Amino acid sequence: MSECKALMVNRGEDKSISHQIETIKIDDLPADGDVLVAVEYSTVNYKDGLCLGGKGGLVRTYPHIPGIDFAGEVVESKDPRYAPGDKVVLTGWRVGEIWWGGYAQYARIKADWLVPLPDGLNCQQAMAIGTAGITAMLSVLALERHGVAVEDGPILVTGAGGGVGSVATALLAAAGFEVAAVTGRPDVAAYLQTLGAATVIDRNRLMDGDSKPLMSEQWAGCIDSVGSQMLARVLSQMKYNAAVAAVGLAGGADLPTTVIPFIIRGVALLGIDSVMCPFDRRVEAWNRLATDLPKPALDAATSVIGLSDVPAAGADILAGRVRGRLVVDLNR
Numbered sequence: 001m002s003e004c005k006a007l008m009v010n011r012g013e014d015k016s017i018s019h020q021i022e023t024i025k026i027d028d029l030p031a032d033g034d035v036l037v038a039v040e041y042s043t044v045n046y047k048d049g050l051c052l053g054g055k056g057g058l059v060r061t062y063p064h065i066p067g068i069d070f071a072g073e074v075v076e077s078k079d080p081r082y083a084p085g086d087k088v089v090l091t092g093w094r095v096g097e098i099w100w101g102g103y104a105q106y107a108r109i110k111a112d113w114l115v116p117l118p119d120g121l122n123c124q125q126a127m128a129i130g131t132a133g134i135t136a137m138l139s140v141l142a143l144e145r146h147g148v149a150v151e152d153g154p155i156l157v158t159g160a161g162g163g164v165g166s167v168a169t170a171l172l173a174a175a176g177f178e179v180a181a182v183t184g185r186p187d188v189a190a191y192l193q194t195l196g197a198a199t200v201i202d203r204n205r206l207m208d209g210d211s212k213p214l215m216s217e218q219w220a221g222c223i224d225s226v227g228s229q230m231l232a233r234v235l236s237q238m239k240y241n242a243a244v245a246a247v248g249l250a251g252g253a254d255l256p257t258t259v260i261p262f263i264i265r266g267v268a269l270l271g272i273d274s275v276m277c278p279f280d281r282r283v284e285a286w287n288r289l290a291t292d293l294p295k296p297a298l299d300a301a302t303s304v305i306g307l308s309d310v311p312a313a314g315a316d317i318l319a320g321r322v323r324g325r326l327v328v329d330l331n332r
């Protein structure tokens with residue numbers, strides 16, 4: 001084994017982005033990583049769409065191998081925590097952005113960034129969960145820590161048809177919560193019900209009418225992938241002492257609201273970050289995912305593609321056309 005297949009992204013002098021599947025030398029992988037992993041599966045997340053399209057200023061140096069998460073088997077390790085044959089998972093740490101990532105059959109990576117594959121999951125299932133799924137779990141854990149309980153009332157999930165939203169819907173429903181799933185795509189309603197959503201709300205209906213700082217109290221909690229005006233609307237509809245886990249910005253990075261929901265209803269806005277999340281919390285989240293996420297829901301949320309499908313999938317996810325989770329099989 002001295003070479004492997006990789007999806008390389010290049011940027012031309014005119015700033016145009018191109019993608020090629022290339023054969024690269026294993027020796028050309030980042031030299032300062034201490035664990036070499038044979039990547040079995042990666043995924044396509046929203047951030048991968050940005051990296052694949054050269055958007056958001058995330059990738060600074062070209063040629064580049066994107067892929068913000070992967071699962072596979074350790075081949076070589078200079079770190080005592082890992083040995084050849086160990087199965088591992090990688091999410092975050094800006095891998096796939098400023099460090100070559102999971103869209104290659106091998107990745108050389110820092111041992112500190114890895115998590116052992118939890119019992120009860122194989123590599124494909126771990127990547128069906130991936131960055132989106134661990135972020136959904138971190139959000140559920142944050143709501144739990146805040147004290148949100150099943151008897152408090154329904155929980156809203158925005159961007160429910162996407163990766164974070166799908167896993168969040170399945171996790172919350174499996175925990176017994178009444179989930180109201182917000183989507184802009186009427187055709188994903190049946191899918192969201194399969195994941196356990198009790199109600200599917202049309203995005204336009206949630207946003208209907210004039211925005212006010214306080215509207216009628218409806219939700220005991222929310223996991224929000226959208227941000228911007230939708231997050232502002234959600235905050236205005238939260239019950240007294242409810243909590244919103246702010247995860248994403250699929251609808252925009254702004255937050256056009258007032259402090260009124262926070263100071264009149266005691267609403268908490270909980271920031272969720274999966275990228276620099278400490279090791280112990282990652283392990284806690286992975287262990288909970290392995291036990292709590294129903295495998296049929298995970299299967300329903302997952303489609304498997306090959307490396308050559310990834311550039312088109314990146315464009316699709318930015319356009320909001322991807323349902324659930326896209327797993328990339330590096331050996332397909």
Ligand SMILES: NC(=O)c1ccc[n+]([C@@H]2O[C@H](COP(=O)([O-])OP(=O)(O)OC[C@H]3O[C@@H](n4cnc5c(N)ncnc54)[C@H](OP(=O)(O)O)[C@@H]3O)[C@@H](O)[C@H]2O)c1
Nearest residue numbers: 046135159160161162163164183184248249250251273274
């Ligand atoms: N904080 C973290 O550590 C972290 C980790 C992972 C992801 N994220 C962020 O979380 C967000 C979701 O990530 P993902 O991988 O789940 O992406 P995704 O699969 O593309 O899901 C995003 C969903 O948001 C909805 N959406 C898209 N554009 C919208 C718009 N203009 N207005 C309202 N809703 C819109 C769509 O759902 P419907 O079609 O169902 O409406 C879409 O499927 C992204 O912003 C991502 O960057 C953050």
